[in-house]
Ligand code: SAM
Ligand code: DTB
């Protein structure tokens with residue numbers, strides 16, 4: 001593991017102009033710089049492995065334009081209730097047996113109900129028992145809910161800003177950027193590590209991608225995990241339908257530039273190459289790793305859509321000489 005400079009703290013005063021200048025660099029210069037930052041803070045060829053499970057699927061009252069699980073989407077996805085604790089624990093055991101480090105449980109809620117908290121805390125406690133790191137993404141949290149999850153042993157909370165503040169209202173109207181920032185602050189205050197990123201390819205401009213990276217890199221403290229998703233266009237969702245007749249997939253080079261900008265501005269974060277890998281070539285994924293991505297979701301399923309799958313990932317790791325990271329993030333966070 002590459003050493004982290006003791007006492008060094010990451011800059012949180014990036015300007016939009018500085019980040020725009022990173023995006024504007026010649027591609028090779030940008031990758032060279034990103035790889036240098038990466039090697040100064042992380043092991044060069046190690047990739048962290050996370051596994052997702054949708055513990056409560058569909059019927060969500062929010063109107064996120066990308067999401068199959070919104071009740072306002074016409075994606076044909078039936079709504080289900082919160083899974084039983086035993087079924088979640090069985091899936092976590094399988095993830096641990098498969099070599100995953102972190103188990104991320106996602107629920108299609110605007111926010112959890114207080115009556116669900118006991119079951120959620122039970123899940124966290126039991127999943128930790130397999131030696132897995134725990135992550136949840138449940139929508140907005142109150143401070144009290146965040147503290148309860150922390151007490152149960154929750155390591156990470158995923159809550160994405162998704163795009164720039166300016167573009168946000170084009171994507172979701174049932175909540176605001178400020179709502180997202182409020183939950184992120186509650187998660188931080190509770191002492192849970194933050195996982196926060198976004199989706200590229202939602203019709204945003206370069207300036208929006210700059211604004212998105214700026215929003216993350218100027219949080220009071222950088223997220224420990226930054227998932228960068230490429231939009232998975234899903235029929236029946238606002239964005240899936242709107243982008244059907246245009247080149248929906250974000251340009252590969254622009255996607256890699258976004259990963260590199262995240263790496264350079266948030267040097268200690270684990271940057272996750274998240275949704276969208278299934279339709280990405282090995283070469284593009286390799287460029288993302290070169291640009292500083294060092295985490296993926298494993299398995300053949302994300303929440304409701306397909307993922308590259310273990311066989312494809314074994315071949316990817318073999319081809320690129322990558323090996324799984326056994327995460328030391330909590331120790332590093334504590335040492336800061
Ligand atoms: N309901 C919770 C929330 O929104 O915070 C958690 C679940 S939500 C599905 C988690 C994240 O998945 C979203 O914030 C979004 O960034 C990502 N996501 C959802 N649908 C996606 C899609 N079609 N393509 C890419 N990323 C997607
Ligand atoms: C994140 O940024 N990506 C993951 C995780 N956080 C929860 C979710 C991706 C979902 C992709 C679409 C789906 O499978 O429904």
Ligand code: SF4
Nearest residue numbers: 060062064067070108
């Ligand atoms: Fe609901 Fe989350 Fe999907 Fe938005 S992204 S509709 S909040 S499940």
